[in-house]
Amino acid sequence: MIKNEVITYFGGVGKTAKALGLSHASVSGWSELIPKGRAFEIQVLTKGALKVDVSLYDKPTATAI
Template identity: 50%
Template sequence: MRKTEAVEYFGSPTKLAKAAGVSLPAVSRWGDIIPERRAARLSEITNGALKYDMTLYDVEKQPPEIA
């Protein structure tokens, strides 16, 4: 789940933080992809309006990083 989608859904990073059960600074530290546990929680509490996509978190299928 991408952070931009979740912020758009909830209306602000502050509201996203509250829904995810974390602090605003924690949300600020997230990269483009929301941490997996939080993404699963957000998908559940939004009844699937926000989609938890396992493939974003499947490390084995991610292309190797270029040094």
């Protein structure tokens, strides 16, 4: 789930933070791809209006050689 989509849906960083029970700083600190667990929480909170795209999170990890 992309940060800008979430913030736009809720109407700003402050409103996003309030809806999720987080601080403004926490929401501001998200990278463009918000944390996976938080994305699922938002999907439930928005009753599916915003959906998690699991393909964004299922990137292979680098392995040590």
